[in-house]
Amino acid sequence: MVTWNNLDTLAAFSKLIQLKDCVNIARAMTGENGAARVKKYSAPMAAGLHFNYAAKQVNDDVLAVLAELAKETQAIDKYKELLSGAVINTGEKRLVLHQLARGQQCDAVIADGVDKREFYVSQQKKIAAFAKKVHAGEITNEAGEPYTTVVQIGIGGSDLGPRAIYLALENWARVHDTLKMEAKFISNVDPDDAAAVLQSVDIAHTLFIVVSKSGTTLETLTNETFVKNAIKNAGLEVSKHMLAVTSETSPLAKGADYMAAFFMDDYIGGRYSSSSAVGGAVLSLAFGPEVFADILDGAAETDKLSLNENILENAALLDALIGVYERNVQNYQCTAVLPYSQALSRFPAHLQQLDMESNGKSVNRRGEPIHYATGPVIFGEPGTNGQHSFYQLLHQGTDITPLQFIGFKNSQIGMDVTIQGSTSQQKLCANVVAQIVAFACGKDDSDNNKKFEGGRPSSIIIGDQLTPAALGALLAHFENKVMFQGFIWNLNSFDQEGVQLGKILAKRVLAHETDGALKEYSDLLDI
Structure with missing residues (x-):
C-alpha cells in the first residue's frame, strides 16, 4: 500500500538538506578527479543512450540519500500502481495510461468496461492501415491524385510533441527514404499562423487532421473553420481532405466532414499524448507506421528500465531525484535543456509544456497548500546557437541554472565538410564537451569581467545518432522524469x-x- 506525503515531512529529505555544500563541482571536475567522475557517473538508457551526470553536484553520499528518498517516497511502487490502472490523476479522478499506448506489457487495464491496451492497439492498427492505403494511392483526392502533405490542427499537447518529433526525424527520414508526406502544423489562433501554412501547401493534395479530445477546443475549432473555408474556396470537398483525432464521445467523432476518425480518451493527457493517436496519425502518414512503431519501441524500453529500483540503473528516476535535489536543496529555479542537434530544435518547447504544466503546482494531491518549491522553469535552444545568445547569463549571471545537454556522436544526414582539420560534427561535439567543462570548472582571471566562477551543474544524454528509437527513448525519459518528480513532490502531475x-x-x-x-x-x- 503506497502512502503520499509532502516532501518536507520525509526523513530522507532532512538528511539531503545537510548535504547541500558537500560537492564543489569546480574542484571535483578538475584534472584526474574529473576524468574519474566522467567514467563513473553514467547510467544506461534505452536505445543505446547514456545519462552522464558527472558534472552534477552529487557524490556517493548524496546518491545514497537520494536512493533513500526514492524508497521513502515509494516512487517505483507508485509507478507500478499507475501502470496497473490506479486513479493517479486525483484532480480529475482518472487513470493515467499513456505508457499503455506504446507496448507496455502488464495485466489488462479495464476502464469503462474496455480493455484499454486493446483499445490503443486497435487505434494504432487502424491508423497504420489508413496510412498504408494513402501511401499506396488507394485513398486519393477528388481527382484520383495522391496526397503529398499532411497538416495537423491542434494546440498544446496536440501540437508541441508531434511537431517536435516530426522535425526531429524529418531529415533522418529523407536519408532513409521513409519521408512519405511532408507535415506541417497549425496551432495558434492567430490567423497569420493558419494563413501562412495554407499558403505554403497545395490544398488539393493535402490531408488535414483536426486534433481535439473534447471536440470543443476553441482555438482548434476556429482554425478548423479557417481551413474548411479554404478547402471550399478551392472548389474541393471537405470530407476528402479532413481527418479527426478525438474521443469517441466528442462532436467530431462521427462528423460528416471527416474521411476517418481515430480515437483517444481521457486517460492520456495532452502533453503525454504523442505515443497515442495524437502523434500516431500525423507521424504514420509522414514517415510510415513502421517508423512510428520504432518510436514506440524506444519509449517502451525506457518505461521498462524505469521500473528498476536501483537508481543508478534507472536514468529517469535518477534524473528526477537530482532535479529535486537541485530545486529543493540547492534552490535553483530554472533548468535549461540544450540539445546539440538541430533536429531537436522544438524538443525544449515540448519539454517546457510537459514539465511546467505537469509540476507547476502549489497544492498537493489532496488540494492542500505546500511550502516548498516544485517544478522549475524550463527553457532552451539548440547548441551551438544558444552559445551565441543566452549562454552569457548561464556562465556569468548572478543565478545558477542547471543544464541538461543532449548530444550525438553522428549526424543524421551524413553530409559534412572538413575545415581547419575537423568536420562540422566534430566541431559540434567539441563545443558541447567544452561547455560542460567550462560551466563546471570556470576560469580564474585578474580581470573580473573575464572571470568565470564555474560551479554550474550539468548532465548530458549521449547517443550514437538521433534515430526513431532513440527519440522515443528520449521522449519517455523526460515523461518519466516528470512523473517521478511529481511523486516525490506529492503532486498531481496529470491535470x-x-x-x-x-x-x-x-x-x-x-x-x-x-x-x-x-x-x-x-x-x-x-x-
Whole structure:
C-alpha cells in the first residue's frame, strides 16, 4: 500500500538538506578527479543512450540519500500502481495510461468496461492501415491524385510533441527514404499562423487532421473553420481532405466532414499524448507506421528500465531525484535543456509544456497548500546557437541554472565538410564537451569581467545518432522524469487547472460580458 506525503515531512529529505555544500563541482571536475567522475557517473538508457551526470553536484553520499528518498517516497511502487490502472490523476479522478499506448506489457487495464491496451492497439492498427492505403494511392483526392502533405490542427499537447518529433526525424527520414508526406502544423489562433501554412501547401493534395479530445477546443475549432473555408474556396470537398483525432464521445467523432476518425480518451493527457493517436496519425502518414512503431519501441524500453529500483540503473528516476535535489536543496529555479542537434530544435518547447504544466503546482494531491518549491522553469535552444545568445547569463549571471545537454556522436544526414582539420560534427561535439567543462570548472582571471566562477551543474544524454528509437527513448525519459518528480513532490502531475481561468475570461471577453480591467483591456484591443 503506497502512502503520499509532502516532501518536507520525509526523513530522507532532512538528511539531503545537510548535504547541500558537500560537492564543489569546480574542484571535483578538475584534472584526474574529473576524468574519474566522467567514467563513473553514467547510467544506461534505452536505445543505446547514456545519462552522464558527472558534472552534477552529487557524490556517493548524496546518491545514497537520494536512493533513500526514492524508497521513502515509494516512487517505483507508485509507478507500478499507475501502470496497473490506479486513479493517479486525483484532480480529475482518472487513470493515467499513456505508457499503455506504446507496448507496455502488464495485466489488462479495464476502464469503462474496455480493455484499454486493446483499445490503443486497435487505434494504432487502424491508423497504420489508413496510412498504408494513402501511401499506396488507394485513398486519393477528388481527382484520383495522391496526397503529398499532411497538416495537423491542434494546440498544446496536440501540437508541441508531434511537431517536435516530426522535425526531429524529418531529415533522418529523407536519408532513409521513409519521408512519405511532408507535415506541417497549425496551432495558434492567430490567423497569420493558419494563413501562412495554407499558403505554403497545395490544398488539393493535402490531408488535414483536426486534433481535439473534447471536440470543443476553441482555438482548434476556429482554425478548423479557417481551413474548411479554404478547402471550399478551392472548389474541393471537405470530407476528402479532413481527418479527426478525438474521443469517441466528442462532436467530431462521427462528423460528416471527416474521411476517418481515430480515437483517444481521457486517460492520456495532452502533453503525454504523442505515443497515442495524437502523434500516431500525423507521424504514420509522414514517415510510415513502421517508423512510428520504432518510436514506440524506444519509449517502451525506457518505461521498462524505469521500473528498476536501483537508481543508478534507472536514468529517469535518477534524473528526477537530482532535479529535486537541485530545486529543493540547492534552490535553483530554472533548468535549461540544450540539445546539440538541430533536429531537436522544438524538443525544449515540448519539454517546457510537459514539465511546467505537469509540476507547476502549489497544492498537493489532496488540494492542500505546500511550502516548498516544485517544478522549475524550463527553457532552451539548440547548441551551438544558444552559445551565441543566452549562454552569457548561464556562465556569468548572478543565478545558477542547471543544464541538461543532449548530444550525438553522428549526424543524421551524413553530409559534412572538413575545415581547419575537423568536420562540422566534430566541431559540434567539441563545443558541447567544452561547455560542460567550462560551466563546471570556470576560469580564474585578474580581470573580473573575464572571470568565470564555474560551479554550474550539468548532465548530458549521449547517443550514437538521433534515430526513431532513440527519440522515443528520449521522449519517455523526460515523461518519466516528470512523473517521478511529481511523486516525490506529492503532486498531481496529470491535470492542468492552471490553463482554465484564462479560457473562461476569454469567453467572457468575446461575449462582451466584461467590466473593470477586463473591459478596459478589451477596449484597448478593440474587441
